[in-house]
Amino acid sequence: MTGQVVDAVADPAGAVATAAAELRAGRPVVLPTDTVYGVAVPADDAAAVGDVFERKGRDGAKPMAVLVADTRQAAGLTDADLDVLVDLWPGPLTVVVNRAAGVELHLGPGAGHLDTVGLRCPDHDLVRALADEVGPLATTSANRSGEPSPPTAAGAAAAVGGNLLVLDGGRCDGIPSTVVDLTVVPARI
Structure with a gap:
């Protein structure tokens, strides 16, 4: 089903299922x-992450951020105290935190050695539903x-x-x- 445009405004549930x-x-x-x-892929799929880096021409040492559905999902990726995010998420804020021991994430070809991860819970129902x-x-x-x-x-x-x-949202x-x-x-900002 690649190459298809789905109107995510008209049919958000269908868009989530298709995506x-x-x-x-x-x-x-x-x-x-x-x-x-x-452009998103499952955070545990190294091959898909590699595809994104190739498409973008992105430096392999620059890790991708991780979108989460909510603080509960984020808490599974870090041991950091996320209470500070209750009033800030969902929203346009990415927090860099230490990755929890044993959490396997593929965020870039040269990012496997990193002990940190950038987490974000966007103020966008469709994206949070997809991450959920x-x-x-x-x-x-x-x-x-x-x-x-691009804005479109x-x-x-x-x-x-x-x-x-x-x-298309x-x-x-x-x-x-x-x-x-x-x-x-x-x-630090």
């Missing part, structure tokens, strides 16, 4: 978020590395190559999330 099938088959999906369009259905999603903006993030589904799909399922605002490193004291 979940693609992700489980190891195929990247272009999706809207509360910030920019992204499939599990944590490794994601990055749907653009060629170093280029601006068509622009995002063109930027990362065709033959992907595209969830309308225009995104184009403002990336704020990244806060919680592994240092005081926290």
Whole structure:
């Protein structure tokens, strides 16, 4: 079912079901978020992550962030105290935290040695439902590395190559999330 555009506004449940099938088959999906369009794959699928890096021309040492459905799902990936996020998530905030021991994530060809992970719970019902259905999603903006993030589904799909399922959620605002490193004291933006 690659190369298909699904109207995620008209049929969000159908969009989640279709995207979940693609992700489980190891195929990247272009999706809207509360910030920019992204391209997502299951965070435990090394081959799919590699495909995203190739499509974007992304530096293998730059890890992808992980989208989660909620703080409960995030808590399974880190031992960090996430209570501070209750009033901040969902929203355009990525937090860098220490990865919990034994958590297997594939976030980039050169990122396997990292003990940290960037977690984000977007203020976008469709994306949170998809993460709840499939599990944590490794994601990055749907653009060629170093280029601006397209605000539309068509622009995002063109930027990362065709033959992907595209969830069209309308225009995104184009403002990336704020990244806060919680592994240092005081926290650093």
